[in-house]
Amino acid sequence: MPTQQTDLQAPTASFQQQFHRRWSSLRDPHVRALAWLLDAPDLLDAHAPRWNGRIATLGVLSEMDITWLQALDKNPRELYLLINAQPSARLGRYAEKLLTFYLQQTGHLLAHNVQVRNGPNETIGEFDFLVHDEARSGAVHWEFATKFYLLESHRKQMQADAFVGPNLADSLGAKMDKIMQQQLMLSAHPAAAQYLPQPVTRAQALVKGWLFYAETTEAASVPAALGISTQHCRGFWCELSALEAGDGDRYLVLPRLEWLAPARAVASRTLSGAQLREAVQLLFSETLAPVMIAVCDVEGDVALERRRGFLVPDDWRGKAAQRVQHAVVQI
Incomplete structure (x- = not known):
C-alpha cells in the first residue's frame, strides 16, 4: 500500500479505493462495517x-x-437483531457484535x-x-480488539507507547502488554x-484498526521490531488550526460507531x-476529544471516503507528548 500523505489535497489513499471497488454493491452500513x-x-x-x-488472522x-456478505446486505434483519440487542x-x-454474528453464522464459534x-x-x-481449532478437537482463545492510535511523534528509537489513543488514556504498547501478559x-x-x-x-490476539500519522515519512519508517503490519489501515492527524481544506473538498464528521x-x-x-x-469547533467546546473526519469524493448523490484523519485540539500534541514521556519513564 502506498504511504498515505498528510496533506489533505494528497492523492487518493489506496485502501479506500480498494474497499469501495471491492464492496461497491454493499449499501447497508452495518454490513459494510462487517466487510x-x-x-x-x-x-x-x-x-x-x-x-x-x-x-490471530x-x-x-x-x-x-x-x-x-452480498446476500446479507440484501437482507440484514438477523444482523440488526443482534446489534440492537443491548x-x-x-x-x-x-465490533464485537459484528464478529460474533459472523462466527455464529459460519459455525466457527464455540462461546463468547x-x-x-x-x-x-x-x-x-x-x-x-x-x-474451533482446525481439527475441531479444541478451542482457540481469541482476545479481540479494534483500536485507533495516533503516532505522537517520530523518534529514532520509536516505541509502541508513542502510538496513543485519541483520548490519551491508552497506547498500543500498553494495550498489547495487557493482552499478551494477562x-x-x-x-x-x-x-x-x-x-x-x-x-x-492456542491463545491469540485478533487486532484490527487504523493508525494515524502527523508526517508523511512516519508511516513509512515504523520499525519492523514493533510488529505492526506494513499493510495496516492508516490516516492523518493534525490540529484544527492546521487544517488546509482544498477548494471544493467535502467532508464528513464520523460518529464513533462509523469509524x-x-x-x-x-x-x-x-x-x-x-x-x-x-462543526468541529462546536464539538471541541463540548469535549476536548479529537474528532474523526473523512475527506470525500462526491459522485452524484453519494459521498465516498477518500482519506480520513483526526482533527485534534491545539493543545493535544503537548498533552500527547507528556503521556508518551510518562510511559517511557515508567519503563
Missing part, C-alpha cells in the same frame, strides 16, 4: 518475531464468505464473553471468543477449566471546509 472487519489488513503482523505466533475471505455506544462492543470466576465474589477475567494467560488459571467447552489449544469501514453517505450530509471548522 471491513473481515477483509481489512490486520493491524499487527502475525509473523513478526515480537509476537511469538500469538497474533482471519486470512483471505473465501468466495463463500463474499457471497454471504445497544451500546462503545465501538469495541459494536465467557467470564471466569474464582468463587462467587472474584472475577478472574473473560474470554472474548472461543472458536488476558491470553487466562486459560492457564486453575479456575478456567470449568468454564471451557473444550480445552484451549470502521471507509465512509459511504448521501452527499447532502457532507460539509464544506468552513462548515467543517464550525
